[in-house]
Amino acid sequence: MMTVSLKRRFLGSLCGVVALVVGSGLVTRASGQPASPGDVPRSVLAPSDGRIVARLHAINQEEISAGKMAETNGYAQAVRDFGATLVSDHQAADQTLLAYAKKAGIDPNAMPHDIASKMEAEHAKVEHLRPLTGQRFDQEFAQTMRDGHAQVIALVQTTVPQVSSPELRALLNGLLPTLRAHYETAARLASSPAAAASSPQTPKATSTGSGQPPSTVP
Secondary structure (H helix, E strand, O other): OHHHHHHHHHHHHHHHHHHHHHHHHHHHHHOOOOOOHHHOOOOOOOHHHHHHHHHHHHHHHHHHHHHHHHHHHOOOHHHHHHHHHHHHHHHHHHHHHHHHHHHHOOOOOOOOHHHHHHHHHHHHHHHOOOOOOHHHHHHHHHHHHHHHHHHHHHHHHHHHHHOOOHHHHHHHHHHHHHHHHHHHHHHHHHHOOOHHHHOOOOOOOOOOOOOOOOOOOO
16 A cells, blocks of 8 residues: 555656646747747847838839839930839849848838838829820939939938848948949939939949948938
């Protein structure tokens, strides 16, 4: 009888230990802490990280659309060439951005309502150009691209100090030289569509950059 009693006590204690271990694992998972090496979450990102990724993805798509429009509707060869540059550069920039978003676990299409409203306004400005032709298209297209790129440069410069990811900061800084070159070309086109024909080649977006504001952007 003594042997049976001791066995029962041992089994009871063993069950208690197992329950404690399993329960601890459940509590750990419920609290958001990793229960095993495979459960380690990605780095916590600041809210501004996801916002700027969504905003830039939408901007890239808008610029690609505008560039294709210029390739078709542009009157001056310089305007059509600038349109092709916009398509090429913003496609490359968007590929880099989407690769980062996938790695960081960010949905680039999850756009907050306030950003969606701003992008709708930007889209309307670009769509306003679609029915235009000839020199009027060239003039208004150049002005729209000049003003739009000035705003995007200011947006990127303001956002860089707010993001938590060093990789995203480097990506944003690397985008600035391309945005500045687009701004400068658009400004020349706005003053004279033929003026951009001799403009230097637009640098491609990279993952590094000085991040210094362009002196020509207000």
